[in-house]
Amino acid sequence: xxxxxxxxxxxxxxxxxxxxxxxxxxxxxxxxNGMKVTALLPGAGVSEMAGRLENACDRLLLMDxxxxxxxxxxxxxxxxxxxxxEYKPLLTLIGHTAAGMDLAPPLAARLGIPLxxxxxxxxxxxxxxxVQRQIYGGKINENLRMKPSERYLxxxxxxxxxxxxxxxxxxxxxxxxxxxxPQFRRRFLEYVEAELADVDITAAxxxxxxxxxxxxxxxxPLVQEFADAIGATLSCxxxxxxxxxxxxxxxxxxxxxxxxPKIYIALGISGAFQHQAGMKNAETIIAVxxxxxxxxxxxxxxxxxxxxFQVIPVLKEKFS
Amino acid sequence: MDIVVCVKQVPEVAEAExxxxxxxxxxxxxxxxxxxxxxxxxxxxxxxxxxxAHGGSVTVVTLGDEEAEDVLRRALAMGADAAVLIDxxxxxxxxxxxxxGGLYGVLKDMSCDLVLTGAQASDDGxxxxxxxxxxxxxxxxxxxxxxxRIDGDTVFVNRELESNTQxxxxxxxxxxxxxxxxxxxxRYVSIMGIRKVRKIEIRETDREELGLSEKEVxxxxxxxxxxTLSLPSAGAGAEILTGNLNEICEKTAQIIRExxxxx
Numbered sequence: 001x002x003x004x005x006x007x008x009x010x011x012x013x014x015x016x017x018x019x020x021x022x023x024x025x026x027x028x029x030x031x032x033n034g035m036k037v038t039a040l041l042p043g044a045g046v047s048e049m050a051g052r053l054e055n056a057c058d059r060l061l062l063m064d065x066x067x068x069x070x071x072x073x074x075x076x077x078x079x080x081x082x083x084x085x086e087y088k089p090l091l092t093l094i095g096h097t098a099a100g101m102d103l104a105p106p107l108a109a110r111l112g113i114p115l116x117x118x119x120x121x122x123x124x125x126x127x128x129x130x131v132q133r134q135i136y137g138g139k140i141n142e143n144l145r146m147k148p149s150e151r152y153l154x155x156x157x158x159x160x161x162x163x164x165x166x167x168x169x170x171x172x173x174x175x176x177x178x179x180x181x182p183q184f185r186r187r188f189l190e191y192v193e194a195e196l197a198d199v200d201i202t203a204a205x206x207x208x209x210x211x212x213x214x215x216x217x218x219x220x221p222l223v224q225e226f227a228d229a230i231g232a233t234l235s236c237x238x239x240x241x242x243x244x245x246x247x248x249x250x251x252x253x254x255x256x257x258x259x260x261p262k263i264y265i266a267l268g269i270s271g272a273f274q275h276q277a278g279m280k281n282a283e284t285i286i287a288v289x290x291x292x293x294x295x296x297x298x299x300x301x302x303x304x305x306x307x308x309f310q311v312i313p314v315l316k317e318k319f320s
Numbered sequence: 321m322d323i324v325v326c327v328k329q330v331p332e333v334a335e336a337e338x339x340x341x342x343x344x345x346x347x348x349x350x351x352x353x354x355x356x357x358x359x360x361x362x363x364x365x366x367x368x369x370x371x372x373a374h375g376g377s378v379t380v381v382t383l384g385d386e387e388a389e390d391v392l393r394r395a396l397a398m399g400a401d402a403a404v405l406i407d408x409x410x411x412x413x414x415x416x417x418x419x420x421g422g423l424y425g426v427l428k429d430m431s432c433d434l435v436l437t438g439a440q441a442s443d444d445g446x447x448x449x450x451x452x453x454x455x456x457x458x459x460x461x462x463x464x465x466x467x468x469r470i471d472g473d474t475v476f477v478n479r480e481l482e483s484n485t486q487x488x489x490x491x492x493x494x495x496x497x498x499x500x501x502x503x504x505x506x507r508y509v510s511i512m513g514i515r516k517v518r519k520i521e522i523r524e525t526d527r528e529e530l531g532l533s534e535k536e537v538x539x540x541x542x543x544x545x546x547x548t549l550s551l552p553s554a555g556a557g558a559e560i561l562t563g564n565l566n567e568i569c570e571k572t573a574q575i576i577r578e579x580x581x582x583x
Contacts, residue, residue, distance in 0.1 A: 011481070070487075074460075096447075098481040101439070102463045105416065105451035114543030115416070117446050128545070135444055135549070136333045140340065140347060145546040185460035187490045189476075194484035206580045212334050230582050242502030254482050263580040270334060284579040286572060287558060291337055293551065302575060303558035304568055311572075314565055318573035319582070 001036050004029060005089035007080060008041040008053065009099050011071070012191065015049055018095035018158045023056045025122070025161040026093060030058075033124045038087055039171070042079040044069035050173065055166035061087075065178040070188035071099045075181065077107055082179040084111060089151065091122075091129070096155035104155045113151040116144060120160045129154075137272050138295035158254070159277050197249025204233035206263045209252055209279070211237040213268015213289065213308055217245040223267060226312050229319040235259065237269045253278035267308045271296025288312075321376035321470065322432040323367040326423050326453070327360035327395060329388045330443045344548040356391040359438025363499040365506040366468060367436050368399040374470060377401045379430070383422050384408050389522060396520050397513035398506075407526040413539025413547075416448035421537055423449070424456040425530030434475065435496040439464050447498075454496035462489050463498040 004026045009016040019039075026037045039057040041050060044066045053060055061083055067075045080103070084092060094100040094107075096118045108115035121132040129146040131154065146152060201207060208227040214220065220234075227234050234250060241251040252259055254274040264282035269275060271287070271294055279285065280299045287300035288308045297303045304311055331352035339348040356364070367378045380395040382388050383406040392403035406422050414422075427435065435457070437450035447463075454461035466486060467478035473493050478486045480500050491497075527537060535541050561568045576582050 072489075098464055098479060098487075101447050102451070102461075102479070105448040106455040106461070108448075109417070109420075109452045109455035115448060116543075117448055133445075134552075136338060136347065137442060137445075139333060139338050139552070141550045141552050143546075143548045143550070144544055147543055147545045149543070185492055186462065189488040189490055191481075192478060192486040192488055194486075206576075206582070230576055230580070238501065244505060248484075248502075255480050256484060258483070263576060265576075284575065285558075286575065290335065292560075293337060295552070297558040297560070298552070300558040302572070303560045304572065305560060306565070306568070310565060311569060314569040315572055318569055319576075 001034065003087050003089040004035055004037050005083060005087060005092045006037065006039045006057065007092070007094045007100075007103075008039050008049070009095050009097060010043060010049055011099075013049070015052055016095070016097065017163070018097055018156070020056065020163040021158065021161040022093045022095060022156055024164050025156060026057075027164075027167060029091075029122065029124070035090070038089065040080065040083045042068040042076060054170050057171045060171040060173050061176045062173060063176045063178055067178065067181055067184075071102070072184065072186055072188050073102045073106065074184050074186055076103055077110060078179045078182060080107055081111065083176060084151070086176070092151065092153045094153070094155045096157050100155050104153060108153045111151070111153075113153050114146055114149050115153045116146065117155040118157050119154050120157050122154055122156075134273070137270060139270075139293065157273060159273070194248065197247065199233055199249070201233055201235045201250055201252065202257050202259050204235075204259070204261050206230060206232035206265070207235045207252070207259060207261045207282075208232045208265045208267065209235040209237065209269060210240055210246070210267050211269030211275075212239040214240060214245070217243075219309070220245060222309070222312060226316040229316050232263075232265070237275045238272075266296050266300065267312070269296050270294045271299065321370055321374040321434065322379075323370060323376065323434045323436060324379045324381060324427060324430060324432045325360070325363050325367045325395070325400070326435070326437040326449070327364060327380055327382050327391050328357045328438070328441050329354050329382065329384050329391045330357045330441055333442070338551070340549045340551055344550060347549065354387060354390065356394055357438050357441045357443075359440055359442070359499055359501055360391075361506050362501055362503050363436040363438050364395045364398055364400065365504050366499055367434075369504060370434070370468070370470065371399070376433070379404065379432070381423060381426055382406065383411060383419060392522055393514050393517055394509050396517040397509045403520070403522045405522050405524050406530070407524065410527040410534060411537050413542060414537050415542035415544060416446050416452055417543070418537035418541050420449050420452040420456060421532055422527070422530060423453050425532060426525065427453070427457060433493045435459065435494070437496070437498050439498040439500050450496065450498035457496065459494055459496045460491045461496045461498075462491060464500045465497045466500050466503050468497060468503070
């Protein structure tokens with residue numbers, strides 16, 4: 001029976017959400033195609049985390065070693081290589097996360113297997129693997145059919161598969177001995193948490209958020225005045241924080257903050273998935289964008305297709 | 321500190337309405353402005369800052385058509401010392417392994433202390449080429465760098481993780497690092513600046529010279545059997561407010577008042 005191998009991602013003793021998303025996907029994929037789901041849990045002191053995975057897969061591979069404490073890719077690559085060598089999975093799944101992006105390309109190069117990254121869906125059609133992706137910042141959908149191969153490596157985009165409840169039946173637990181470790185070159189030193197911010201955007205009831213469409217820092221006061229008029233806090237998408245136009249602490253998205261305000265007003269934000277991940281659970285989302293096909297309109301409740309510099313002055317007047 | 325930076329030219333799409341060719345093979349790029357991939361621009365800036373602090377040289381490498389010379393000139397104007405253009409002929413439709421193979425062909429014979437690439441490109445968004453190249457070159461690596469400091473033979477890298485957290489790691493040099501946006505504030509490049517570097521000779525090479533067979537690169541050498549592009553459905557989720565500007569703003573104000581409890 002063909003195998004799907006899922007790499008369990010965890011950080012500081014916590015299993016990351018992407019793990020359960022991948023297992024949910026793998027479970028459905030395996031059921032549809034008569035395959036088996038094996039989860040690989042590498043770590044240092046894994047028994048507690050293993051308990052959370054008992055009802056999430058067919059087989060749970062435990063590899064316990066002090067070398068696997070932090071996600072050092074040199075150790076992880078050796079660990080995954082060993083699991084792939086022993087179980088020969090057709091499909092290996094890794095999260096398209098900071099950890100996964102550090103592992104998947106060198107793993108594919110080392111094992112000589114095809115890799116597709118940042119996938120939103122994967123299907124198996126009569127011996128051919130097909131994946132759905134988004135390119136050009138979410139503006140174009142891409143369907144890829146892979147050449148036949150004995151193995152595939154796929155990274156899945158976080159947030160693409162809603163997590164379902166535990167499945168029936170406990171996983172078979174297998175202890176996998178660690179491989180002979182190579183001489184490590186990369187050293188993990190520490191986790192660094194971001195500094196405390198002037199304003200906590202996660203506490204705001206209304207957020208007015210600006211993106212690349214703001215054009216230049218001189219335009220920020222216009223939006224700040226509007227935010228003040230409705231009692232909102234100013235936040236932003238990645239490009240605005242990257243350019244230093246607003247502090248990093250105001251950034252909404254995967255690498256910034258996750259917010260759930262009553263109202264989220266997105267101005268000139270195209271809505272890359274990293275941004276959507278940080279705001280899609282807001283109660284009401286209003287988006288203003290020039291491009292009617294901007295991905296932000298897929299998560300917004302209300303959309304205005306237009307120029308924010310025309311909309312905002314008129315909208316501000318409504319609150320004076 | 322001799323540094324090589326791998327860069328890519330991409331179409332600017334942030335503000336553009338894109339169209340897909342009828343056969344679904346590509347997007348229509350005719351009206352789009354080509355520029356350096358944003359991640360790579362930060363990588364070039366980082367390399368030049370490291371050179372300014374530690375001495376040495378910066379070489380930029382790209383794989384592309386004749387037009388791609390623009391991104392090399394741009395990097396030279398920023399302060400890079402040398403540039404290499406790999407002719408894309410034969411590489412069309414390559415996957416990340418094919419592109420990394422071309423770059424490997426150039427880098428394997430160069431001696432350098434550090435290789436930088438963007439963490440990903442804004443067009444295909446693979447995020448693969450840099451670390452496949454690291455594996456081919458046998459270099460230690462770190463992806464998604466938001467801070468780089470060099471101390472002797474060691475480079476300290478802060479990697480960006482999720483949720484406002486970073487991971488600090490140390491690598492021995494030589495090493496390969498992929499750069500995340502926001503790591504620095506890239507300098508402005510003027511037309512005058514680009515004019516000043518027009519006489520710097522760009523080394524040109526191609527697939528054959530790099531010893532790559534036709535089977536190794538291009539679409540045929542890739543892991544893909546087919547690739548089809550399409551436009552996503554427009555505004556599937558949102559109710560698009562209509563009317564004249566005043567009517568739209570009135571409706572919006574009403575939603576803000578009702579949903580946000582704003583007076």
